[in-house]
Amino acid sequence: MAMKFEKTGEGRYSLDVKGYVCPHPQLYTKSALSKMKEGELLQLLFDNASSGESIASMCDKNGDEIVEQVTKDGSFTWTIRKA
């Protein structure tokens, strides 16, 4: 499945990197967040568990807030507010 980055509403974006392994999910997340404005929300969909740990650390370091984390059947859906 190919990476999909789309605008889903005013100030809301979605990045789907399901199927990708390291380092792609973290690199695409970094790139997507860098293109968004402060306060905007990114819904991130991925299924590579180890990327999650790095993305969480990256958000913590940059001040971005993970407002919701849902895990279901080996897939992760996170909502990140850009700082």
Add this chain to the structure above:
Amino acid sequence: MESKDRKNQLWAFAVMAFFVIVSVASYAANELYVYLMAYLWFGFVYGMCLQGGRFCFSSAFRDLFAVGVPRMVVGIVIATVLFGLTASVVAANGMSSFHAAPLGIHSVIAGAVFGVGMVFAGGCASSSLYKTGEGNGTSLIVLASISVTQAVLVDVGGWTNKLVPASWNASAVSKGLPASIDAGDGWVDQYLAGYVWNQPKATFADLLGMSNDSVAGAFVGNFLVGVVLPAAAMLVVVYVFWSRKGFLKKWKREGKSAGLKADLVGFWTMVASSKRTAVAGLIIGIAAGLHMYVIKGLRLKFGIENAGAILKATGNDFGLSARGTVFDPGYWYVTTQEAQWFGWLFNKLGWDNMDNIFFGLSNGVPNPIYNLAGWMSISLIGGAAVMALLHGEFKFKKPTLELATWAVIGGSLMGVGARLGLGCNVGAFFVRTANGDASGWLFGLGMVGGAWVGVKFFSWWTERKMAKEIGAAPELQI
């Protein structure tokens, strides 16, 4: 949801039961196979820790350069220091099975090739095993690619002989190896016998004029000077260049002033930032030291030097090397046993691959069922699968063509790097650095450089794909 969790639990128990049955059946067949059980269950523990802690050597340097995240460097440092401490206790008691590797520029070059490969492949040799246990098809391709590349590379002669310096050839044939080994044919054979074996071996204890199994040599030479000081320096560099700025920004936002106290708090915050990685590092470090102790203890108990004696005694002696040995490192290792799996398969298909040094002189090509060290990698996958199943993180993932391509390229580069460096991120870096072997740090240095190159490439690739995606969607012209 509940039924899915229940199903996952049942699968986890089934995986666990498989390894229990293998252990009991092998022990029932012959008491000597307790040796197999030792490798198997330490492998299982490594798998659980790697998956639970998302413990990946590739991630350590890759995520540092790619997204500025130091959590995995911290995890590796904790694991290495703990392993170094337990290894020193084992060595000081004369129970170490570790042997230093030849020291030279080849370790840096091998590490660099391996480093590029692990970024392309999406994980190092050990993390590709645990990710296979999570159901990741791409990681399985990486494993196959590492294994096939090594099995082929060690036996390739022909035109590659023309790339060998005459001095390597002369040195290799003068080594007086058994008649079944043709050391003058094959690039890797001549590289090993004509160049690598001529390099000095040195632990930090050796360099300081101490004996490796003395208390001073083990704790001061190999542990303090060889592990603690370089590891501490590595953490300070990572804090100063990747963590300090962000921490001080937060610190000042809270109205606090910068200074030594701020830096000490910042340093500790970096170390404690990922508890799951730190805890995994702690358990891996202790388990790796215990592993050496247990294997050495079993060798003393059975009066053997190598597992080849066990295979001979039990009548399963197909594929033993010219010395009657098989690969039996005595500690955690990854890539060599994987090369043996395909080496055995190629041999069975009619490829005479026992005239080279790697298979024919040292490691052999035993049947995978009787490959005792091989069970360590199989059970590592199993341990990771159990953890992933119990935490709802197991998922079969079919690789896309793009990821499969990176997996083959990355796995091949790791296979080449592993053979040039006589090991991977575990055997050539983690085990060696923790045991005070200077060559481990050289391999690590190359691995860091290779990871940097790999990250530069993937950052370009990612931005290129993002630009395409944004270009195709007007609403994304942010």
